[in-house]
Amino acid sequence: MALKRKEIETMATEIRVPTLGESVTEATIAQWFKKPGDAVNADEPLVELETDKVTVEVPAPVSGKLDSIDVKEGETVEVGTLLGSIAAGAAAVPAAAAAPAAKAVPAAAAETVEVLVPTAGESVTEAEVGEWSVKVGDVVKADDILVELETDKAAQEVPSPVAGTVVEIAQATGATVEPGNLLCKIAKGEGAVVSAAAPAVAAPAASAPSLSGISMPAAPSAAKMMAEKGLSADQVAGSGKRGQVLKGDVLAAVAAGVSAAPAASPAPVAIRAASAPTDEVREERVRMTKLRQTIARRLKDAQNSAAMLTTYNEVDMKPIMDLRKQYKDIFEKKHGVKLGFMGFFTKAITHALKEIPAVNAEIDGTDIIYKNYAHIGVAVGTPKGLVVPVVRDADQMSIAEIEKEIGNLGRKGRDGKLSMADMQGGTFTVSNGGVYGSLMSSPILNSPQSGILGMHKIQERPVAINGQVEIRPMMYLALSYDHRIVDGKEAVTFLVRVKESLEDPQRLILDL
Missing domain, CATH: 2.40.50.100 (RNA polymerase II/Efflux pump adaptor protein, barrel-sandwich hybrid domain)
Structure with a gap:
């Protein structure tokens, strides 16, 4: 015994x-x-x-x-x-055990559970505390949402690990926290005694090297660019794994005005002119979320680093629309998902990428990395901003499988449930501005990818068919590409192949 x-x-x-x-x-x-x-x-x-x-x-x-x-x-x-x-x-x-308690909780009080900042994914080392859904003294159930954390890539809700009473909130809204930091404390059970201490406000954390001081050498492309710009490693903040400096970090540092000259004056900053007093009372100043700041930085970096060019074409959508009309009920009954346009477009794109692999590649320093797989990113607008979840190995999937995955990712995006894994590793992106009524636009590359296809509104227009004028449902297509790696001939050929596959869907079946 x-x-x-x-x-x-x-x-x-x-x-x-x-x-x-x-x-x-x-x-x-x-x-x-x-x-x-x-x-x-x-x-x-x-x-x-x-x-x-x-x-x-x-x-x-x-x-x-x-x-x-x-x-x-x-x-x-x-x-x-x-x-x-x-x-x-x-x-x-607990980390706070050595600190004096505000008011001791009786020995018979329930066990206190610490809620920590969870790990958010690769290269994400900090988050911003959003609005708290609870306050000190509130009774919560297991899995009730306590607070939302915003990173530079996604928003993440933190649920309660246990049922009990919130006895301490350690981080104020707007505070910047790192994985492992204390968010709040919950006393297990319904009869927990609440501490009389006021909600704690996070003290400013001392600057520390990323990920506990563990450093990695800069990526080869980043090291080469730093040498060209005369920058040292301590002038560039690394966003890669374990603080590694990536090429994008060097570009961001250069764009921010970091200079090799020791006494160089900072780059001029655009200063907003003051509003008239009559206008100022009608203005509202709202701080950009980390996600929006990252979107702005990445889009500008793409413009600064890539030789971006856009080529256009149009596609007659009648064959696809006729096919959908004929088979949509049977398709939905068998596969449990509606037959949309994105399945056809994604399949047409993967066929074209096989013929023109440069559009599916990326540049790393002086190297070109060709991807022998197609992870297609699908740009999705959410209440918090633009995110690009990825349909992995789309070239190996059927149209039904693609439609199911896109539907799943779209729901997760609208519900704020996308994980870091859902948005990493894309090799090519599709942006569908047509759902908002856009007739024509030039999409910006999703760096470091070399191509992005813009879909637009389907609109009936008169076109010449076999010498006769007919009204057809037409869509403009726009391919933005990095001219450093993709030649004009390749870009035009790629877009023509997409057009041919959509106007003659049998080509997708016969792999033509």
């Missing part, structure tokens, strides 16, 4: 390699953040895994003490492999 009691007391929770995404079956142990014997909190990152597509941080499933590490750094593991274990019953000491 004593042995059984001992076994229960030393019971450990296993840490295993999580599912890493479609077609990803193995990963490499990049770095352990803890060592055996260290105290850990639930959801605190323990180890970083690297795959051929993304980097994933594995959080602690429970609070306790890291009991063992079964796989060393540098080793390759498969999904489900045991990484280590956490000893139960050895709860991690």
Whole structure:
């Protein structure tokens, strides 16, 4: 009986390699953040895994003490492999334990659970605290939304891990936080005593090197550009994994006026003229969200770095519309999804990318990286801004599979549920301004991609068909491309191939 009691007391929770995404079956142990014997909190990152597509941080499933590490750094593991274990019953000491309590909670009070900033994904090292859905003293249920965090790529809702009472809010709205920072505390159970302390406001954090001071050498293309511009590594803030400086960071630094000259004066900043007093009272100043700031920066970077050019064509949509009309009911009954235009366009694009691979490539320094796969990004407008979720391996999917995936990503985008994995790794982008009534526009590249196709409104126009004037549903298409890698002939050929596939859908079936 004593042995059984001992076994229960030393019971450990296993840490295993999580599912890493479609077609990803193995990963490499990049770095352990803890060592055996260290105290850990639930959801605190323990180890970083690297795959051929993304980097994933594995959080602690429970609070306790890291009991063992079964796989060393540098080793390759498969999904489900045991990484280590956490000893139960050895709860991690809260970071605030050493600080004097505002008013001691009675010993009989319920257990207090800390809610920490979750890991947001590769290259995301900070977030901004949005509006709190609760206040101190509120009773919450498990999975109730506590607060929304905004990163430079997406918004993320933080749910309550337990049912109980909010006893402390540690971060004010607008504060900048990092993964692992304390957000709030919840006393488990309905009868929890609320601390009389006022809601804490996050103290300004001292500047620290990204990701605990772990640095990586700049990417080759970034190092080359820094050398050309005469910049040093400490002049450029890295946004890559473990603080790595990427090419985009150098471009952003140059655009911001960072100069090699020690005494160089800062670049002139456009100063807004003051509004007239009669106008000022009717104005509203709203701070840009991190997502909107990132959209603005990335679009401007694309214009600054790429030799962007746009070519246009038009497509007769009658064949596709006739096909949809004939088969839409049968299609929906069999596949459970409506037959839209995006499935046809995405399929036509993947066929054209096989013939013109430069449109599916990207530039890295002096190298061209050709992608032997097609991850098609679909630009989606959300209440918080433009996001581009990715349909992975679209070239290997049927039209029905594409429609299902686009519908799923669209719903997640509208609900604010898109993850970082949903928006990474695209090789080509489609933007459909036609849903808003746009007749013609020139889309901006989604850097570092070399091509983006703009779809527009379908409008009936008179066209010449076999010597006769007919009214046809026509759509203008616009292909913006990076002229550094895609020649005009290739761009025009690509757009013509898309047009031919849409005007003669049998070509998609026959792979012509």
